[in-house]
Amino acid sequence: MIVRHQAAVAGAVGALLLLLVAGAPAAACEFVYTLIGPDGEERSIETSNTTTLREGAAYTLRMAYREDHRNCNIGPEDTLYLLDGARWRLERETQPLVLTTEPAWNQPSSRSHVGELQFTAATAGEWSLELIRTCHRDGYAGTLRFVVEEN
Amino acid sequence: MQGKTVRKEGAPVDGAENVLDPGRRSHGSGHGETPDRAARLGYRPRGEETAKGLLGAGEWSAGRYVAQIAFLVVIVGGATLRNLAAEGYQVPFFMPELHGICPIGAVQSLGRLITDAGYLFDPSRGHLWVLAGVLLVSLLMGAAFCGRLCPLGTVQEWIGKLGRRLLKSRYGRRGRAWRGRAWRGRAWLGRAWLGRAWLGRAWLGRAWLGRSVASRYAGLIRYGAFAFVLAAGAGWIAFELDLINPSVALVHMWTAAVPVTGALVFFGVLGASLVVERPWCRFLCPYGVLQTNAARVSPWTIRRSPAACNGCRECDRRCPLGVAVSRTVAVRDDRCTRCGVCVAACPIPGALSYSAPRGRAPIRSGLVASVAVLVLLVTPIVLASGIGLYGTSPDAQVSAEFDPETISPMMSLEELAAAAGVAELELLALLGLPPDYDTAVYLFDIEEDQEHEHITVGFIRETLSDRLSD
Ligand code: SF4
Ligand code: SF4
Numbered sequence: 126m127i128v129r130h131q132a133a134v135a136g137a138v139g140a141l142l143l144l145l146v147a148g149a150p151a152a153a154c155e156f157v158y159t160l161i162g163p164d165g166e167e168r169s170i171e172t173s174n175t176t177t178l179r180e181g182a183a184y185t186l187r188m189a190y191r192e193d194h195r196n197c198n199i200g201p202e203d204t205l206y207l208l209d210g211a212r213w214r215l216e217r218e219t220q221p222l223v224l225t226t227e228p229a230w231n232q233p234s235s236r237s238h239v240g241e242l243q244f245t246a247a248t249a250g251e252w253s254l255e256l257i258r259t260c261h262r263d264g265y266a267g268t269l270r271f272v273v274e275e276n
Numbered sequence: 277m278q279g280k281t282v283r284k285e286g287a288p289v290d291g292a293e294n295v296l297d298p299g300r301r302s303h304g305s306g307h308g309e310t311p312d313r314a315a316r317l318g319y320r321p322r323g324e325e326t327a328k329g330l331l332g333a334g335e336w337s338a339g340r341y342v343a344q345i346a347f348l349v350v351i352v353g354g355a356t357l358r359n360l361a362a363e364g365y366q367v368p369f370f371m372p373e374l375h376g377i378c379p380i381g382a383v384q385s386l387g388r389l390i391t392d393a394g395y396l397f398d399p400s401r402g403h404l405w406v407l408a409g410v411l412l413v414s415l416l417m418g419a420a421f422c423g424r425l426c427p428l429g430t431v432q433e434w435i436g437k438l439g440r441r442l443l444k445s446r447y448g449r450r451g452r453a454w455r456g457r458a459w460r461g462r463a464w465l466g467r468a469w470l471g472r473a474w475l476g477r478a479w480l481g482r483a484w485l486g487r488s489v490a491s492r493y494a495g496l497i498r499y500g501a502f503a504f505v506l507a508a509g510a511g512w513i514a515f516e517l518d519l520i521n522p523s524v525a526l527v528h529m530w531t532a533a534v535p536v537t538g539a540l541v542f543f544g545v546l547g548a549s550l551v552v553e554r555p556w557c558r559f560l561c562p563y564g565v566l567q568t569n570a571a572r573v574s575p576w577t578i579r580r581s582p583a584a585c586n587g588c589r590e591c592d593r594r595c596p597l598g599v600a601v602s603r604t605v606a607v608r609d610d611r612c613t614r615c616g617v618c619v620a621a622c623p624i625p626g627a628l629s630y631s632a633p634r635g636r637a638p639i640r641s642g643l644v645a646s647v648a649v650l651v652l653l654v655t656p657i658v659l660a661s662g663i664g665l666y667g668t669s670p671d672a673q674v675s676a677e678f679d680p681e682t683i684s685p686m687m688s689l690e691e692l693a694a695a696a697g698v699a700e701l702e703l704l705a706l707l708g709l710p711p712d713y714d715t716a717v718y719l720f721d722i723e724e725d726q727e728h729e730h731i732t733v734g735f736i737r738e739t740l741s742d743r744l745s746d
Contacts (some may be wrong), residue, residue: 205685205720210734213722234516235535259686266684 156256156267161185175270178246183225185243188256190265192236199260201230201238207255221248221273246273336620339642340423343650344430351377351427355527376406378523379428379556379563386566387509405665408656410563413649414570415478418577420649422557422567423613428523429557432549436596439550495558495610502562522556554597558611568610575632575638578607578618584627591618591628601628616642680740685720685733692719696740706739707731 158170163182172178178184190201206213206228208220218245223245230240251272256264351374371568376382385403390663413421422429507513518524518538525534548555557564571577579603586644592602597611601618614630620642622628630645631638639645678696687695693703693715709728722731 207685207720207733209732210737211732212720235518236516255685257685259684 156190156265158269159187159189161187170269172267172269175251175272178222178271178273180246180249180273180276183243183245185241186269187241188228188240189237192238199258201240201254202228203258204228204240205256205257205259207257209252210255213254218247221246221250221252222254222271223247226227246271249273249275334620336616336645338641339644339646340615342643343424343646344433345420347425347426348430352527356530369494374406376403377425377427378521378527379426379561380517380523382407382410382523383502383505383562383566384509384517387506388511390506390510405657405660406653408660409653411566411570412656413652414567414574416574416652417575417645417649418571418574418607418612418614418615419567420612420645421653422554422564423615424646424649425653426557426563428526428556428561429613431526432554432556433596435549436553437545439589443551468693470575497559498561498565501560505562538611553598554613557613559599571610571612572608576614576630576637578612578616578628579631579633579635580605581626581635583617584625586624588623590621594618594621595658606633614645616645652691658670673701678744680737680744682738683719683733683737685718687719689713689715689717689719689722690738706743707736 157174158177160170160276161167162184163179167187168176188204206224207221211220213220213222213224215227217223224242225245226241226243228240228242230238232238251270254269254271256265256267256269379498382403385407387452389404405427410421504513504515505517508515508517514536519535520541521538522542522545527539527640528534529539529542545560552558581603582605585602587602589602592599593605594617595601595612596615596617597609597613599607599609599612599618601607616630619628619630626635629635629638639648680696683692684693690700693700696703698706701711704711704713704715709721709722709731719733719736722728722736
């Protein structure tokens with residue numbers, strides 16, 4: 126009798142907890158960013174901080190991520206870049222950061238990807254660059270913030 | 277005699293040695309005497325009824341099998357459906373993705389934490405909270421996660437059952453008994469050893485791995501594996517751990533994500549499970565290192581009451597991992613997964629229990645034990661979720677109270693209208709799009725059309741922000 130009672134309570138508690146955990150979404154793939162300045166100096170940049178750039182200077186942005194979910198259905202080329210909410214287009218002079226080379230990706234190991242793109246900090250001001258990978262799992266969304274200082 | 281064989285709590289126990297110790301035969305009674313003694317003492321023999329229950333091992337085992345099957349379905353089924361989601365398969369809500377379940381992934385995360393403390397506070401990283409749950413289970417209940425929930429442990433155990441049926445004496449009790457004779461040298465000169473051992477029994481089964489020097493120290497290999505995975509997780513060693521991860525192979529078996537080497541390791545583990553009980557757990561698992569060390573202090577463990585025990589050693593014979601339960605008062609053996617088989621097999625009620633010190637708070641059924649493990653496992657996850665350290669999606673697209681800043685470029689106009697609570701026509705008008713515009717178009721695609729080049733995601737966010745603030 127005690128066993129049955131214990132088992133019933135245990136079953137109910139277990140089911141409740143599983144439901145609670147089930148509500149939690151899975152981990153997303155995670156990007157690590159490195160900015161290489163005109164002098165070749167590398168610095169790691171984070172989505173939580175604002176990065177200062179010099180007006181007119183050319184930079185390389187290195188992006189690295191790992192497919193946390195495995196079997197990613199979208200390749201690195203499908204990453205979406207939005208500069209201040211608009212698609213970041215190649216050689217679009219009207220954008221404050223001018224993309225000078227398309228992102229080029231390589232795959233150092235089965236689930237890791239590293240890509241680089243180059244841009245010029247053309248216009249002084251505060252700009253945001255969103256990187257978005259949307260998939261049926263969690264995908265990724267990160268925003269880099271830049272302040273371009275006048276020369 | 278009895279006093280001689282009872283060890284202090286935490287004293288090392290060697291199952292194989294115990295099982296074969298001839299001196300033990302004079303301790304208490306042989307198996308055949310058990311019912312008599314039990315009857316004399318007025319105990320109800322439970323061995324028979326427990327051994328013949330569901331799946332052949334009684335309610336203790338049934339409660340464990342239910343948990344094992346359910347967890348295997350949740351983890352492998354969930355992963356399979358997630359892999360097929362692109363083809364339109366839905367993942368039910370009760371199949372969450374629990375990354376820290378993977379024995380290599382969990383230790384890898386711990387390594388990552390060494391070099392990146394911020395990892396702990398990143399809500400999108402669930403591994404560490406699952407690991408915390410597994411450690412909590414181990415600290416309180418011993419390595420019960422291995423025995424009740426771990427999918428890799430479960431498949432090894434099942435294959436082991438098959439191995440017992442197929443190999444019989446090479447795997448089971450008789451194999452162990454034979455092994456003892458060989459080890460003592462009785463059979464060194466005889467046909468029994470030369471004929472049977474070299475022709476496979478000893479070398480194939482636990483006879484070799486379970487008894488040899490390799491076996492005694494093979495458990496230490498796990499520490500090497502642990503150090504390696506930790507170093508790879510911390511980034512001190514450049515190695516793609518998926519290449520050797522049998523757990524990934526198990527969970528993603530039917531997909532291209534599994535490297536050939538990982539699949540080979542997985543099938544190697546399954547093959548070895550045919551002849552050795554839980555080879556991965558005992559000799560290689562890095563997660564096991566954390567769990568067995570935490571288990572050394574667990575208040576709930578298998579406890580034997582020397583006063584009630586009649587020395588029949590049925591517990592020793594039934595233990596699938598060769599733990600010498602009858603030689604200890606509290607099992608602290610690294611191999612013990614708290615499966616409860618010994619408790620169920622003991623014919624003397626009260627002689628063996630899965631309980632806290634002095635037999636307090638005994639866990640009386642397999643189902644209760646399984647649910648207790650599940651509760652402890654999810655406790656850190658639930659707490660971390662409560663304080664926002666676990667499970668906050670980094671790209672939550674639509675909040676309950678609509679925030680234009682959360683508008684994703686991958687939303688369609690249709691979805692945006694629904695999320696913002698405005699009619700589609702109203703939204704189109706607001707953005708300056710014609711009323712017959714296709715609302716299935718993604719927001720980031722609107723600017724592709726030269727005519728609507730200015731309608732970028734940024735513009736849409738701004739427009740809706742203005743509208744909300746009006
Ligand atoms: S604990 Fe139970 S099964 Fe083990 S030796 Fe004692 S009486 Fe026998
Ligand atoms: S000692 Fe008992 S609980 Fe531990 S593994 Fe052996 S049978 Fe299972």
